[in-house]
Amino acid sequence: MKIILLHFILVLCCLSAQAQDNNNGLPWKKKVSWLIDTRDTITHQGKTKDKPLLKMIEDAVDAGKMTAYDPQQPDLSMKMPMKDFRSIFNTLTDTTEVSDPISGTVTVVFTTHGLVPDAVYHYKVTEEWSFDPASGKINVQIASIAPSIDIYGDDNVYRGSRSLFRISYKDLCELLKREDPKQLNKLTNYIWQANFGTPKYDNTSATPMQANAIMVIDDKLPDNDRTHFYREEADDSLLSEIMIGDARNGTLPAWNAELKPLSRQLTMMEVVKQTSSARIDTIEVTDPVTGQNMYTTAHAQINYQAIEQYKILEGFTFQPTVGKTEIIIKAITPVLNLPTTHSFPETPFWIKYKDLQPVLNKLDQYHPTSTFAMHIWNGFFLSDIKPQLEK
Numbered sequence: 428m429k430i431i432l433l434h435f436i437l438v439l440c441c442l443s444a445q446a447q448d449n450n451n452g453l454p455w456k457k458k459v460s461w462l463i464d465t466r467d468t469i470t471h472q473g474k475t476k477d478k479p480l481l482k483m484i485e486d487a488v489d490a491g492k493m494t495a496y497d498p499q500q501p502d503l504s505m506k507m508p509m510k511d512f513r514s515i516f517n518t519l520t521d522t523t524e525v526s527d528p529i530s531g532t533v534t535v536v537f538t539t540h541g542l543v544p545d546a547v548y549h550y551k552v553t554e555e556w557s558f559d560p561a562s563g564k565i566n567v568q569i570a571s572i573a574p575s576i577d578i579y580g581d582d583n584v585y586r587g588s589r590s591l592f593r594i595s596y597k598d599l600c601e602l603l604k605r606e607d608p609k610q611l612n613k614l615t616n617y618i619w620q621a622n623f624g625t626p627k628y629d630n631t632s633a634t635p636m637q638a639n640a641i642m643v644i645d646d647k648l649p650d651n652d653r654t655h656f657y658r659e660e661a662d663d664s665l666l667s668e669i670m671i672g673d674a675r676n677g678t679l680p681a682w683n684a685e686l687k688p689l690s691r692q693l694t695m696m697e698v699v700k701q702t703s704s705a706r707i708d709t710i711e712v713t714d715p716v717t718g719q720n721m722y723t724t725a726h727a728q729i730n731y732q733a734i735e736q737y738k739i740l741e742g743f744t745f746q747p748t749v750g751k752t753e754i755i756i757k758a759i760t761p762v763l764n765l766p767t768t769h770s771f772p773e774t775p776f777w778i779k780y781k782d783l784q785p786v787l788n789k790l791d792q793y794h795p796t797s798t799f800a801m802h803i804w805n806g807f808f809l810s811d812i813k814p815q816l817e818k
Contacts, residue, residue: 455558455804458501462575462588463617466548479544481574483606484594485516493598498573498590501553507592515591516542542576542591549575551590552618556807560800563757563780565807569596569618569750596750604748615747622743622752623816636745639688640814641738643762644806666799667734667761669786670778674698679783681776682758688740688817689758693776701775702729702763729763736762739803740777741814756780756803 465480487493495512497505526533551573557566573590580586603611619636664672673679674693681693693701713720740758745751758777791798 455560457556457808458553458570459556459808460501460551460553461621463550463552463621464548465550465614465617479547480610481542481544481547483602484574484599485544487598487602488512488594493594493602496571496593496595498592500593501571503571503593503595512592547574547576547591549577549588551575551588552596553593558800558804560798560804561784563755565754565756567752567754572596572599600748600750612747615745618750619745619747619752622745623813636743636747638743639757639817640741640743641817642741642803642806642814643736643738643812644802644810645736665731665734666786666790667737668731670759670761670783671698671702671729671731671775673786674776674778675702679778679786681778684760684772684774684777688777689779698776701772734761734763737802738762738774739806740817743814759783 484493488495495507496503497507552569553571553573555568555570557568558564571593573593575588575590578586578589600611600615603614616636623638623640670679674681675695675698677695681698682689683691683693711720738760739756740760742755742757744753744755758779760774760777763773763775787799791800
């Protein structure tokens with residue numbers, strides 16, 4: 428089975444990947460391009476309905492049914508002149524005389540140089556991302572797709588890819604809808620599943636695709652310490668300590684993490700049980716009256732300093748024919764991946780994002796350059812680990 432490579436190759440945005448300024452209340456925005464390999468999908472061995480996908484696009488542009496745009500303009504603001512477009516597909520034929528070393532016979536060999544549509548299987552997808560931290564909603568719109576070719580140096584080492592031209596995602600969907608609906612389904616399924624790094628083709632209609640996925644984020648940004656997760660008060664509580672403490676006393680509603688997450692609110696007793704270790708420690712204490720030493724037992728306590736990750740439960744909805752994905756941040760939980768001897772469940776419960784907002788807002792006031800929303804936002808772009816589909 429071929430390995431399908433998926434990676435972000437370019438972040439086209441004037442905003443810093445390390446910080447966002449949302450004081451004006453406007454959504455955060457970013458343009459992102461990533462490369463897909465379609466050899467195992469829409470152009471297996473370079474063909475769809477016995478016709479390469481690139482050839483379908485070429486014919487549509489020549490017929491005026493589709494517009495080609497400058498590959499350097501991700502916003503499709505500049506059309507590619509037709510002569511430049513045609514030059515991509517022009518071929519040159521060289522003639523070379525070859526002499527047979529034995530018979531001395533001279534023959535003419537014709538060599539054709541030019542783009543081979545069958546060999547173009549990389550496509551660069553450019554998306555426009557928008558995030559509203561207050562609502563926890565992320566909108567992703569596919570703007571364009573660009574056929575791309577691999578570039579190799581003189582040493583035959585891969586140097587990257589070069590886009591030939593750009594086309595509107597909407598125009599491509601319309602083309603495939605008319606000429607090859609089955610391949611349109613494969614393309615949209617690949618883009619959908621690529622969110623999670625596990626390409627599968629199981630959607631056979633244009634209906635929206637939906638799934639829940641879990642993303643894990645670290646409690647620090649590159650070059651930052653963990654002070655974002657401290658509250659600037661006398662107790663200096665960690666975020667994980669606040670979440671577990673408030674869930675235990677009922678201040679924050681906690682929801683089940685197993686069997687249809689968020690389907691049932693947990694009781695305070697259930698929360699205590701989920702955040703109590705099964706390990707019993709023996710502790711030596713001194714009686715303050717008699718001064719005698721004695722032994723007692725107690726459950727092992729959570730070491731909040733050791734909690735370094737948080738899980739984010741997200742709901743994905745993809746509308747394939749328009750190329751729009753909506754991601755909703757549903758809930759958050761600290762990851763209790765502590766030593767196994769403590770026997771804590773890794774995901775004790777879920778706290779809904781909207782319920783946790785007052786706590787996060789308070790923390791963010793003290794650390795405006797390292798907010799929790801920034802960790803979520805950057806988690807999509809600075810991590811090679813894709814969100815995992817909920818089991």
